[in-house]
Amino acid sequence: MVYKTLRSLRLCGVLLFLCVSGGMLAGCGEEPPAVRLAPITGGDQEPTMLFEGFHMVSTHAQEVEWEFYARAAQIYEKNHLAKAQDIKVVYWRDGKIVSTLTARRGIIRTDNNDMRAEEDVVLVSHEGVKLYTERLNWNQEGEKLYTDLPVKIVRQGSVLTGVGLEADSELKHVNVLADVNIRVKSLKELENFQAAPGPGKNE
Numbered sequence: 001m002v003y004k005t006l007r008s009l010r011l012c013g014v015l016l017f018l019c020v021s022g023g024m025l026a027g028c029g030e031e032p033p034a035v036r037l038a039p040i041t042g043g044d045q046e047p048t049m050l051f052e053g054f055h056m057v058s059t060h061a062q063e064v065e066w067e068f069y070a071r072a073a074q075i076y077e078k079n080h081l082a083k084a085q086d087i088k089v090v091y092w093r094d095g096k097i098v099s100t101l102t103a104r105r106g107i108i109r110t111d112n113n114d115m116r117a118e119e120d121v122v123l124v125s126h127e128g129v130k131l132y133t134e135r136l137n138w139n140q141e142g143e144k145l146y147t148d149l150p151v152k153i154v155r156q157g158s159v160l161t162g163v164g165l166e167a168d169s170e171l172k173h174v175n176v177l178a179d180v181n182i183r184v185k186s187l188k189e190l191e192n193f194q195a196a197p198g199p200g201k202n203e
Contacts, residue, residue: 029152047074047083054084057142058113064092066138067168068115080111087117089138098170099125101136113140124169130154130158133165145169151176158184 054073070084087106090100104119115128115138116130123131132152138145145167153160153174164177 010039010057045076045079048077049075051075054082056082056108060185063095065143066091066096067105068108075110080109082108082110084108089115089117093170097126099123113142114138123171127170128156131165131167131171138169148177156185158182 051073054070056068067090069088071086072081073084075082084106087103089101101123103117103121107116117136121133133147133149135149136147137139148164150163151165160182162176162180166175
């Protein structure tokens with residue numbers, strides 16, 4: 001299986017690489033990977049591999065789309081899942097980093113590369129815009145972030161809060177779905193927020 005060889009993966013047309021403890025691929029470092037097979041119990045809910053240190057890279061047409069780092073990860077091959085703790089996701093576009101996400105926990109569907117970050121989720125764009133929430137999903141096919149939970153977005157001292165969100169990885173196009181509340185320093189800042197119409201008020 002691909003996780004046991006720890007070579008490149010091709011899933012749904014997307015090329016992935018696993019780099020464990022910075023040591024599996026060229027340029028990842030020289031330390032040996034801290035990886036082991038999980039005990040075999042026969043249950044589908046048990047992980048098949050355990051990682052201490054985890055690095056996964058998604059590329060398309062030889063361009064890096066995102067990098068996923070974690071302190072620890074568990075692979076569930078039968079369920080096409082990777083669960084991870086203390087995660088960082090770096091989003092790329094046109095060869096440049098456009099945002100960085102951190103969270104306490106994360107899940108990747110290894111069959112389609114969809115992701116979910118949970119607990120103390122913070123996404124910071126390269127322009128300094130910050131998104132705070134408790135759960136944030138990534139749709140690989142649509143290249144879209146979304147959640148149905150409360151969100152807070154901070155941009156140059158102005159703050160938008162609401163419930164539910166759809167956005168791109170750069171936080172240039174942000175759609176807050178309900179209970180929109182915006183506190184701004186200027187009308188120019190108000191124009192920067194692209195919130196959907198709905199209940200809420202401007203302060």
